[in-house]
Amino acid sequence: MSLLAIEGLFRHFGGVAAVEDVSFDLRAGEILGLIGPNGSGKTTVLNMLSGFLAPHAGRVRMGTQDITGLPPDQLAQRGVLRMFQMTRVFSRMTAFDNLLTAGMARGLTEAESGRRAQSLIEELTLGPVQYLDAGQLSGGQRKLLEFGMCFIEPPLVAMLDEPFAAVHPVMREVMANFIRSRHARGATFLLVSHDMPIIVDLCERAVCMNAGRVIAAGDIHAVLKNHQVIEAYLGETHAGEEPPSLEVRP
Ligand code: ADP
Ligand code: MG
Secondary structure, three states: OEEEEEEEEEEEEOOEEEEEEEEEEEEOOOEEEEEOOOOOOHHHHHHHHOOOOOOOEEEEEEOOEEOOOOOHHHHHHOOEEEEOOOOOOOOOOEHHHHHHHHHHHOOOOHHHHHHHHHHHHHHOOOHHHOOOEHHHOOHHHHHHHHHHHHHOOOOOEEEEEOOOOOOOHHHHHHHHHHHHHHHHOOOEEEEEOOOHHHHHHHOOEEEEEEOOEEEEEEEHHHHHHOHHHHHHHHHHOOOOOOOOOOOOOO
């Protein structure tokens, strides 16, 4: 069943068509991968789906409701949340207080927010740094903290833009486990990532974009074998570099 139906999204920046006629379905309960070379329009799609950028044409439907162009706070009320490529935490507040505040901002009582914050701190392995100011955490720890802030009141749909980029492999695994556990409890994800092994591991389906358009969609293994997809990634390679591996871990 489709949770979000995306139909014919367009977005231009001056003369640049960043997103052209993009359509796909995000199904309830799935982790859908959104892949494609740099500059292919993935972040622009996420920005439009999460209300940070208005589409120039096209529709986004959630069930029978038209949610096109709603601002981020109204989408958040409907359970559609996005996490940023650059994390947004209060750097002069402790990690624990960031979680507590995020919960209270979503309408939880202080007691309930505190309980959830404590259990997220443990799950995200942030115990040793929970009373440090968030500004003192490593980039990976801040991303984990942002996962916690996003999930203190579980969203219906979480949109993640390159959450694994430049994150230590141990923390990458904590993130992947967190996504798996929330997926098992019914959360739906739209996951933008360059990390093919993790995409293959987490996603059954993917949508691949190139130059603003969808060039392949469907079963992840079929998408990665698609010739246009392989060519799009090869085209991204610069002289002298190895092409990115689309090989899948067994
Ligand atoms: P991706 O996330 O796949 O790397 P983006 O959505 O960030 O791609 O960008 C798609 C295209 O739109 C690129 O050509 C990029 O330069 C352009 N673009 C994105 N955001 C802006 C902006 N705010 N102003 C002008 N051009 C932009
Ligand atoms: Mg991007």
